Amino acid sequence: MKVTVDQDLCIACGACIDLCPNIFDWNDEGLSQAIVDEVPEDAEDCAREAIESCPSEAIKEI
Numbered sequence: 896m897k898v899t900v901d902q903d904l905c906i907a908c909g910a911c912i913d914l915c916p917n918i919f920d921w922n923d924e925g926l927s928q929a930i931v932d933e934v935p936e937d938a939e940d941c942a943r944e945a946i947e948s949c950p951s952e953a954i955k956e957i
Contacts (some may be wrong), residue, residue: 896934897957898942900927904953911945911954918942927953 898918900911905926911919912927918938922928934942946954 896939896942897932898929898934898946899955899957900929901953901955902926902928904951906951906953908950910948910950914945914948915941919945 900919902922902924907921907926909921909927912921915938918929918931918934918941919927920930942956946956
């Protein structure tokens with residue numbers, strides 16, 4: 896599974912980073928970004944929770 900954060904939709908709320916700090920982190924612009932190319936299998940549930948929790952629907956599974 897792979898995830899991406901649409902920088903145009905991200906509102907920098909930090910929900911995904913709070914939920915999955917091993918998958919998401921802040922970028923230089925203060926927005927969230929995926930920091931892994933491929934989500935580890937044991938973190939897929941966490942990534943899906945981040946997708947569902949994103950208030951601006953900026954996180955997508957690709």
